[in-house]
Every structure is written in C-alpha cells, then in structure tokens.
Amino acid sequence: MDFKTILLSDSGPVATITLNRPDKRNAISFELIDEFQRALDTVSRGDSQILIITGAGKAFSGGLDLENLKALTGRTHEQNIQDSRTMARLFRSIYDFPKVTIAAVNGPAIAGGTGIATICDFTIASTEAKFGYTEVRIGFVPAIVSTFLIHQVGEKHARDLLLTGRIFGAEEAYRMGLVTEVVAPENLMARAHELAQALLENSPASMRGTKALLSRNINAELDDQIEAAIAENAAIRQTQDFREGISSFLEKRKPIWTGK
Numbered sequence: 001m002d003f004k005t006i007l008l009s010d011s012g013p014v015a016t017i018t019l020n021r022p023d024k025r026n027a028i029s030f031e032l033i034d035e036f037q038r039a040l041d042t043v044s045r046g047d048s049q050i051l052i053i054t055g056a057g058k059a060f061s062g063g064l065d066l067e068n069l070k071a072l073t074g075r076t077h078e079q080n081i082q083d084s085r086t087m088a089r090l091f092r093s094i095y096d097f098p099k100v101t102i103a104a105v106n107g108p109a110i111a112g113g114t115g116i117a118t119i120c121d122f123t124i125a126s127t128e129a130k131f132g133y134t135e136v137r138i139g140f141v142p143a144i145v146s147t148f149l150i151h152q153v154g155e156k157h158a159r160d161l162l163l164t165g166r167i168f169g170a171e172e173a174y175r176m177g178l179v180t181e182v183v184a185p186e187n188l189m190a191r192a193h194e195l196a197q198a199l200l201e202n203s204p205a206s207m208r209g210t211k212a213l214l215s216r217n218i219n220a221e222l223d224d225q226i227e228a229a230i231a232e233n234a235a236i237r238q239t240q241d242f243r244e245g246i247s248s249f250l251e252k253r254k255p256i257w258t259g260k
Contacts, residue, residue: 005032007056008039014196015048022057028112029065030083033090040093049204050196051097053120054104054189060129061113070250073243080234087112087233088144088226095119095148095222096215098208100199104192105129105170106185115145118152118178121211124192125170126185131178132167139245139255141236143229147222153177 007018017039019026026032043051055061075083094101094116103120108130117123117131133149135142142162150158153176161168173179183191199207236242240260248255 003035003039005029006035006039008042010043010046010048013048013200014050014052014193015043015046016052016054017043019053019055019061022055022059024065025059025062025108026055026057026113027062027065029068030086032065033086037090037093040090040097044098048099049207050100050102050199052102052104052192052196053094053116054192055106055109057107058128059107059113060103060105060109060117062108063111063113063134066250069246072237073246075237077234077238080237081230084144084230084233088230091115091119091144091148092222092226096211098211099204100207100211102192102195104188105179106188110134110167111140111142112145115148118173119148122180122195123173123178124181124183124188124195125173125179126188127170127182128185129170129173129179129182130167131170131173132165133161134165134167136163136165137245138249139236139239139242139257141232143233143236144226147225147229151218 005019005021007020009016017036019032021027021029021032072080100122101120102122102124103117105117105123105125107126107128109117110130110132111134114131114133133142133145146158146162149161157176170179170182174182181191240258244255244257
C-alpha cells in the first residue's frame with residue numbers, strides 16, 4: 001500500500017507507523033488523517049501484535065496543517081461536522097485499537113499531535129518532546145481531545161491545559177500521567193522496541209481482551225462526550241473569533257478578539 005504522508009512497516013510482530021512530513025513538522029492534513037486511518041486498519045488486520053507510532057525528523061506532529069487551516073474558514077457547517085467526525089474517528093481508532101500501541105514522541109507534539117501521542121496505551125517521550133493543547137490561542141475549541149484528556153489527568157489539570165493553551169515539557173507530562181516514561185533522544189526508539197519485546201511475552205488474546213475491557217468501561221460515556229465535542233468543534237468554526245484567530249495566526253500577528 002502506497003502512502004504519501006506516512007510510512008508503514010508491518011512485516012513482523014511489531015508494526016510502526018511514522019508520520020512522514022518532516023518538512024511540515026508532520027502537520028496533520030486531511031490526506032494524513034485518511035492515510036493514518038487506512039494504515040491503522042491494515043495493522044489491525046495483520047499479524048503484528050504491537051504498534052509503535054512516531055514522527056520523522058525533529059517533530060512528532062506540529063498540529064493542523066497550515067493549508068488545511070486556511071480552508072476551514074470557508075467550509076459549511078455540514079462540512080465542519082464531517083471534518084470533526086473524521087478526526088474523532090481517527091482518535092477513537094487509536095484509543096480503541098485492538099493491539100497494544102506505543103507512542104514514541106521524538107519532538108514537539110502540539111494540539112492534535114498531543115492527542116495522538118497521549119491516547120496510545122504507552123507514551124514514551126524524548127526529553128526534547130513538548131506538548132500543548134494550543135487551540136484556544138487561535139480561536140478553536142479543543143473539543144475532541146478534551147474528552148480523552150479529562151479521563152487521563154482529571155478535571156483540574158484538564159482545565160489548566162485546555163484553557164491556558166500553554167506548552168509544557170515531557171517531565172511535566174510525566175508527572176500528570178500523560179507520559180509513561182521520559183528518555184534521552186538517542187534512546188527513544190530502542191526503548192520503544194524494548195517495551196514492545198517485553199509485551200510480546202504476554203498472551204495476545206489476553207492483551208486484546210484487557211484492552212477491550214478497559215475501553216468498554218467508558219465507551220458509553222465517551223460516545224456521548226464525543227458527539228457533544230463534534231457539535232462544539234463545528235459550532236466554534238462559525239464564530240468571528242475563529243476567523244480572527246486563523247487570520248492572525250497565518251498573518252503572524254496578535255489576535256483582536258471580539259468574543260463573538
């Protein structure tokens with residue numbers, strides 16, 4: 001299967017999906033979302049038991065692609081709903097993935113990149129990794145990621161991260177429970193594969209059953225929260241603040257908010 005925005009290695013017990021737009025800091029484009037989803041479907045049907053997700057170059061993912069960002073201001077409400085559903089499906093596919101997932105976070109993972117990195121079963125971060133739910137800085141609502149974040153770190157931490165939109169490092173992410181382990185950059189992939197090998201000692205059927213049980217415990221709650229998130233995500237795109245946030249970001253100036 002040919003991909004333009006990712007690399008897929010699926011020939012052994014450990015599969016790897018690499019976000020492969022290093023010149024764009026592995027920004028999340030509509031094309032990347034589609035290819036990522038297809039790669040996940042391929043690995044889920046294959047013989048690999050563990051999936052490692054990482055990024056090419058110096059970043060894990062810098063968030064939404066700039067060209068796609070520009071296009072959002074001209075989309076209809078129905079298109080915005082569909083876009084939100086597509087992103088929600090990708091996040092849910094990672095969260096509910098039947099095989100064990102390991103994120104190897106090699107550098108900055110911002111906005112949607114933070115979401116992808118932290119909803120894996122294990123998140124191993126380089127000391128050079130940075131995280132941030134920066135959506136409020138440009139007039140977005142971090143709706144879909146918030147549904148997962150609050151389950152991971154609790155409401156108080158979630159409010160801090162989502163409302164400030166601040167950037168935080170790997171050690172702070174570790175202390176909050178978003179990151180499983182922090183390692184030196186040169187040890188990142190070796191440690192991810194070491195963990196994968198340890199997991200391969202376990203029963204694949206038992207791990208699948210355990211993951212299914214963990215997901216099932218909160219599936220109904222997640223379903224309701226994601227539906228609300230999709231609606232909120234689409235609604236914010238109709239506001240003046242959203243258009244101003246996108247314009248100011250692309251023009252590299254300070255936004256002038258109206259609250260409308």
